[in-house]
Amino acid sequence: MNSIKKIAEDFYKISGDSNVYLYTKPLPMVIDTSAPEAKAHIKEQIESIIPLERIELLLLTHLHYDHCGNAELFSNAKIYASSEELEDFKKTPEYFFFGKVPKEINESIKKANPFPKKIQDLEVLEVPGHTKGSIALLDKKRKLLFSGDTLFQNGIGRTDFPNSVPEKMDDSLQKLLNLVKEDGYELMPGHDY
């Protein structure tokens, strides 16, 4: 399960506790960081391709511990999450970490910026449901859809967390399913299940 997959010349998928995606061009960029338990693995895998300090952008689909858990590894990256997610994290960090947030991660998230509508070549889609501020990212050039924990290959994300909004999940899923089924986007999910 723990492996690195080269999908294109400048694009990789790293499987750990959850999936991490790495673009090396035009700007070195990472999408999600997996869980703190996978830190050594994630660090080693990314460093086999590019030094961590060269990563300039870190995009987070949402702030659950298994997606932002190693944010502090990317010390030179500008970090982005949705404004809803950043607000919620400030109010109730325990909903995202199911316990105490490690200090270094708290510091990284404190420095994070709210997503613009578009970042690099990626379009940002709001997909509330799994969490209130969950987003998906659309790479129109390569036809890739980064769905976070909203949509998986064989299922969907949980909506029974205290910061979930189950009543919004159907609309969000519809949006993503249309992109996959009608527009031919390839799913790049947060987990492989």
Ligand SMILES: [Zn+2]
């Ligand atoms: Zn999640």
